[in-house]
Amino acid sequence: MESSTRQQIPATLIPGDGIGPEVVDATAHILDALGAPFIWDVQHAGVAGVTHSGDPLPAATLDSVRRTRLALKGPLTTPIGEGFRSSNVRLREEFQLFANVRPVRTIVPGRYDNIDLVLVRENLGGFYVAHEYYVPVGNDPKAVAVATGVNTRDACTRITRFAFEYALKHGRKKITVVHKANILKALTGLFLEAARDVAREYAGRVEMNDMIVDACAMQLVMNPWQFDMLLCTNLFGDILSDQLAGLVGGLGMAPGANYGNDTAIFEAVHGSAPDIAGKGVANPISLLLASGLMLDHVGQGDLAQRLRAAITETLNTDQIRTRDLKGTASTNEFAGAVVRRIANA
Ligand code: ATP
Numbered sequence: 001m002e003s004s005t006r007q008q009i010p011a012t013l014i015p016g017d018g019i020g021p022e023v024v025d026a027t028a029h030i031l032d033a034l035g036a037p038f039i040w041d042v043q044h045a046g047v048a049g050v051t052h053s054g055d056p057l058p059a060a061t062l063d064s065v066r067r068t069r070l071a072l073k074g075p076l077t078t079p080i081g082e083g084f085r086s087s088n089v090r091l092r093e094e095f096q097l098f099a100n101v102r103p104v105r106t107i108v109p110g111r112y113d114n115i116d117l118v119l120v121r122e123n124l125g126g127f128y129v130a131h132e133y134y135v136p137v138g139n140d141p142k143a144v145a146v147a148t149g150v151n152t153r154d155a156c157t158r159i160t161r162f163a164f165e166y167a168l169k170h171g172r173k174k175i176t177v178v179h180k181a182n183i184l185k186a187l188t189g190l191f192l193e194a195a196r197d198v199a200r201e202y203a204g205r206v207e208m209n210d211m212i213v214d215a216c217a218m219q220l221v222m223n224p225w226q227f228d229m230l231l232c233t234n235l236f237g238d239i240l241s242d243q244l245a246g247l248v249g250g251l252g253m254a255p256g257a258n259y260g261n262d263t264a265i266f267e268a269v270h271g272s273a274p275d276i277a278g279k280g281v282a283n284p285i286s287l288l289l290a291s292g293l294m295l296d297h298v299g300q301g302d303l304a305q306r307l308r309a310a311i312t313e314t315l316n317t318d319q320i321r322t323r324d325l326k327g328t329a330s331t332n333e334f335a336g337a338v339v340r341r342i343a344n345a
Contacts, residue, residue, distance in 0.1 A: 018272025020074025061220025252283025
């Protein structure tokens with residue numbers, strides 16, 4: 001299908017903070033070259049939201065996502081100071097984006113070859129509900145810190161079913177449920193119990209096993225090839241997805257997708273990387289791969305395949321890489337090379 005005949009798809013584009021605007025620019029440029037049919041509505045959030053309209057999650061941004069039900073988002077920094085909750089968490093809650101999917105695949109052979117893993121993370125519960133408080137003792141107003149995690153059977157069942165359906169759709173064979181049910185017996189024990197219940201419905205089609213999170217972290221270093229999909233509670237998923245990124249070259253290589261029943265937001269796994277922000281050296285591949293997931297989501301899988309092929313050829317045939325991958329290319333030079341690959345395909 002030629003790009004001119006594709007139906008236009010309205011989508012919200014959030015440049016975000018730190019390296020966000022740089023990797024979002026590079027990605028939008030490449031998507032243009034690809035003929036991706038997105039009609040972008042550019043909106044702000046995070047520190048950029050505060051700068052533009054005094055709010056880390058401005059009403060206009062929320063309205064835009066309510067309208068498009070689809071967004072590509074750069075990393076958002078939570079402004080320091082009392083009263084600000086993470087805009088990422090608020091977006092997930094607002095649009096009930098209960099499933100966070102983070103696939104990793106080796107593109108540049110390195111320390112680990114042939115990695116092909118998908119992490120599914122419960123995205124709304126656990127310790128991220130942020131029921132936190134201090135108990136004052138004597139003169140110390142922060143003598144004791146308390147955090148409460150919340151998992152519901154419904155939410156655990158929903159994310160497990162999502163993971164199994166994902167496995168069926170994508171030809172995955174095994175799901176490892178990651179928990180700490182020996183210590184957090186209620187909070188993660190319920191997660192494991194609900195997962196086991198759902199797994200019975202898929203017996204013979206998708207295998208399930210489980211692993212305690214600390215053992216899983218070690219096994220991911222010792223023998224990551226034993227895994228196919230990981231199903232994690234919110235906090236463990238956050239931690240282990242950075243570890244998965246490390247298996248395939250670092251945070252510059254790891255895309256993420258947040259799915260709800262009627263809205264999806266695509267992003268990089270990494271944060272705003274303030275140490276390299278504004279220097280033009282960030283690796284845009286995480287966000288680019290996230291935009292590939294976005295293309296898959298809206299039924300433009302052919303464009304997603306072309307995008308992934310162009311990234312692979314740029315990295316491995318042309319040997320053009322950013323600094324984090326031991327190359328010398330700037331963000332824009334890398335993006336330009338991907339555009340040339342797309343044009344010559
Ligand atoms: P935040 O607080 O927003 O999560 P952070 O600096 O704590 O930001 P990340 O942004 O996730 O955490 O990044 C950690 C480090 O990884 C960065 O300091 C940077 O050096 C590196 N990094 C992250 N993303 C990229 C990228 N796209 N390209 C190159 N290096 C990256």
